[in-house]
Amino acid sequence: MSDAPKIPQTEPRYSATFDKNTASEIRRAAATGIYDIRGAGAKRKLPHFDDLLFLGASISRYPLEGYREKCGTDVILGNRFAKKPIHLKTPVTIAGMSFGALSGPAKEALGRGASAVGTSTTTGDGGMTPEERGQSSILVYQYLPSRYGMNPDDLRKADAIEVVIGQGAKPGGGGMLLGQKISDRVAKMRCLPKGVDQRSACRHPDWTGPDDLEIKIAEIREITDWEKPIYVKVGATRPYFDVALAVKAGADVVVLDGMQGGTAATQEVFIEHVGIPILAAIRPAVQALQDLGMHRKVQLIVSGGIRNGADVAKALALGADAVAIGTAALIALGDNDPHLEEEYNKLGTTAGAYDDWHEGKDPAGITTQDPELMKRLDPVKAGRRLANYLSVLTMEAQVIARACGKSHLHNLEPEDLVALTLEASAMAKVPLAGTNWIPGVSQF
Amino acid sequence: MEAVTFDLEKTPLREVNQYLHSDAAELDGKTVTITNPGGTHNIAVGLKADVDVVIDGHAGYYAAGMNQVANVVIEGSAGTGVAENMMSGRVHVKGFASNAAGATAQGGLLVIDGDAGLRCGISMKGVDIVVGGSVGSFSAFMAQAGNLVILGDAGEALGDSLYEARIFVRGNIQSLGADCEVKPMDEEARQILVKLLKESGHADVDPDSFTLLGSARTLYNFHVDNAGAY
Numbered sequence: 001m002s003d004a005p006k007i008p009q010t011e012p013r014y015s016a017t018f019d020k021n022t023a024s025e026i027r028r029a030a031a032t033g034i035y036d037i038r039g040a041g042a043k044r045k046l047p048h049f050d051d052l053l054f055l056g057a058s059i060s061r062y063p064l065e066g067y068r069e070k071c072g073t074d075v076i077l078g079n080r081f082a083k084k085p086i087h088l089k090t091p092v093t094i095a096g097m098s099f100g101a102l103s104g105p106a107k108e109a110l111g112r113g114a115s116a117v118g119t120s121t122t123t124g125d126g127g128m129t130p131e132e133r134g135q136s137s138i139l140v141y142q143y144l145p146s147r148y149g150m151n152p153d154d155l156r157k158a159d160a161i162e163v164v165i166g167q168g169a170k171p172g173g174g175g176m177l178l179g180q181k182i183s184d185r186v187a188k189m190r191c192l193p194k195g196v197d198q199r200s201a202c203r204h205p206d207w208t209g210p211d212d213l214e215i216k217i218a219e220i221r222e223i224t225d226w227e228k229p230i231y232v233k234v235g236a237t238r239p240y241f242d243v244a245l246a247v248k249a250g251a252d253v254v255v256l257d258g259m260q261g262g263t264a265a266t267q268e269v270f271i272e273h274v275g276i277p278i279l280a281a282i283r284p285a286v287q288a289l290q291d292l293g294m295h296r297k298v299q300l301i302v303s304g305g306i307r308n309g310a311d312v313a314k315a316l317a318l319g320a321d322a323v324a325i326g327t328a329a330l331i332a333l334g335d336n337d338p339h340l341e342e343e344y345n346k347l348g349t350t351a352g353a354y355d356d357w358h359e360g361k362d363p364a365g366i367t368t369q370d371p372e373l374m375k376r377l378d379p380v381k382a383g384r385r386l387a388n389y390l391s392v393l394t395m396e397a398q399v400i401a402r403a404c405g406k407s408h409l410h411n412l413e414p415e416d417l418v419a420l421t422l423e424a425s426a427m428a429k430v431p432l433a434g435t436n437w438i439p440g441v442s443q444f
Numbered sequence: 445m446e447a448v449t450f451d452l453e454k455t456p457l458r459e460v461n462q463y464l465h466s467d468a469a470e471l472d473g474k475t476v477t478i479t480n481p482g483g484t485h486n487i488a489v490g491l492k493a494d495v496d497v498v499i500d501g502h503a504g505y506y507a508a509g510m511n512q513v514a515n516v517v518i519e520g521s522a523g524t525g526v527a528e529n530m531m532s533g534r535v536h537v538k539g540f541a542s543n544a545a546g547a548t549a550q551g552g553l554l555v556i557d558g559d560a561g562l563r564c565g566i567s568m569k570g571v572d573i574v575v576g577g578s579v580g581s582f583s584a585f586m587a588q589a590g591n592l593v594i595l596g597d598a599g600e601a602l603g604d605s606l607y608e609a610r611i612f613v614r615g616n617i618q619s620l621g622a623d624c625e626v627k628p629m630d631e632e633a634r635q636i637l638v639k640l641l642k643e644s645g646h647a648d649v650d651p652d653s654f655t656l657l658g659s660a661r662t663l664y665n666f667h668v669d670n671a672g673a674y
Contacts, residue, residue, distance in 0.1 A: 009575075017539055034666075044531070092547065146567065147529060147548035147567060147569075150527070152510040152531065153512075178666075191550070191588045191589050193568040193607065195665075196607070196665065205528075205547040205563065205566040205567050206528045206544040206548070207505075207524070207525070212524070215485045216506070219486045219509050221511055222458065222491070223461075223490030225461075225465060226461055376458075
């Protein structure tokens with residue numbers, strides 16, 4: 001028997017570079033030979049609105065009474081050229097999500113929830129469904145590269161038209177709806193054989209570049225007799241130039257979607273590595289509008305990771321006119337709810353992490369075309385939940401605005417904000433908390 | 445038949461298009477002639493009435509875009525996206541057509557007497573297109589449904605990533621796109637071709653001089669072994 005002293009063991013150490021998730025993806029790729037496809041937006045930790053704080057009123061500024069003094073929340077969108085601009089009661093809108101990616105009951109619930117609080121919903125690839133039009137008092141019709149289900153009658157039925165150039169989850173990428181979700185109804189709307197993988201083009205088929213876009217926007221205006229606001233939606237990459245070109249092309253409204261914005265299905269590598277966070281995109285976009293003398297004349301809607309009223313208030317303070325929510329709206333409807341944990345486990349995942357929306361097996365009945373699964377979503381109850389959530393977002397934003405002494409959400413301004421990190425300070429162009437330093441703008 | 449004439453040098457386009465969007469009953473059976481088009485974009489877009497429109501010269505982008513029901517004749521040539529997303533009716537270009545003619549169109553008949561540029565019939569979804577001359581490269585890219593008849597030659601990558609549209613070509617084909625292949629001319633396809641030749645003023649052309657192309661359907665569902673085809 002050895003009397004040698006026992007040598008202490010170092011705890012096993014995982015590589016920060018090759019962490020468990022990374023290693024498991026390498027094994028999956030090696031086994032299948034194909035990239036990972038999933039739904040949702042960027043999941044990695046990114047500089048975000050959490051890195052900003054509001055400076056409430058004190059001696060130098062006075063606040064407004066929470067329950068007595070008015071703090072307006074309404075917003076008018078599209079009054080640059082459109083004869084019939086949109087008037088929303090809250091600046092929180094529902095982002096474009098397709099029937100096909102989402103079930104019929106989910107689209108209906110979005111319409112019900114949004115209409116209850118006086119805001120808009122948006123169609124997606126695949127066209128407009130009667131349920132959606134019927135339940136949405138204000139409906140924005142997306143005009144996409146694929147033109148699946150694109151119908152001039154629906155164009156005329158819409159309250160606004162959104163020309164989609166790109167989205168934050170995949171700027172420069174087209175859409176994808178795998179065969180599992182191409183049901184009879186989806187196939188008919190998109191004029192495709194049932195069960196085929198639907199590939200959406202990444203570029204519009206009949207125009208390229210900003211000069212063509214100007215003519216395209218003019219065509220849509222002519223067709224709709226200059227009545228409807230025309231939005232242009234871009235994924236956040238080069239926001240200064242994209243916003244300036246959209247304005248030049250004649251947009252009434254620009255929609256800017258950061259990389260946290262969700263998608264129905266795209267390659268993981270695309271979602272996590274292309275595009276920039278919305279925090280980094282808003283100020284350059286606003287700068288472009290200001291340089292053109294069009295801030296507040298062409299409205300800016302931002303999206304990608306809006307979760308609460310503080311995010312809404314911060315986006316508006318940085319210069320946006322409104323925000324759009326997608327992922328958060330789905331969670332409000334019932335997506336990824338812990339009460340379905342057992343069913344998520346059967347799919348090899350867990351509540352809160354389920355993102356294989358393209359497979360069409362969503363136990364919550366939201367991202368599916370399975371007739372049995374979609375029955376699980378009660379559109380009336382889910383719509384109520386969404387309406388409640390939208391109300392909370394609006395009220396939370398008002399709480400912050402009143403604390404900053406603002407009688408309307410649009411009176412929030414960058415001067416109300418400071419940043420907690422250097423990154424956020426540089427991106428949002430507000431001072432690092434406790435200093436007057438904005439990296440890249442002022443000296444420390 | 446009542447005739448109405450607009451001179452685009454004197455009347456703004458918006459007024460002309462708004463007139464063409466009048467109640468269908470008011471426009472029914474009328475012939476509207478648009479003179480001095482001068483390559484103006486977006487002429488006669490969004491029509492939805494049984495009206496005859498004659499564009500007496502060259503049209504710019506998107507002439508007769510999203511057409512429904514109406515019969516539009518362009519006496520000259522047409523710019524990019526003529527009859528884009530047409531739903532029904534008939535559009536006849538007597539000259540040549542630029543890029544993306546009939547893009548994403550879901551119905552109706554587009555007749556082009558001359559040549560068509562790049563991407564003719566891109567993403568077509570049910571329209572019939574007859575081109576008297578040749579078509580440029582990438583024509584019928586991702587074409588989903590409908591028929592593209594080409595009396596002349598076709599450029600590169602014809603019918604790339606084709607879904608269920610048919611392509612009839614009489615002349616030479618520079619190259620076929622991914623998943624596009626020659627198909628035997630069955631009777632159903634032959635009858636469609638004969639009908640379209642007749643409707644487009646080419647009844648004297650021998651249908652047996654055409655090659656039929658369709659989808660090989662190997663790319664309908666993604667498989668890693670086909671990755672090189674994309």
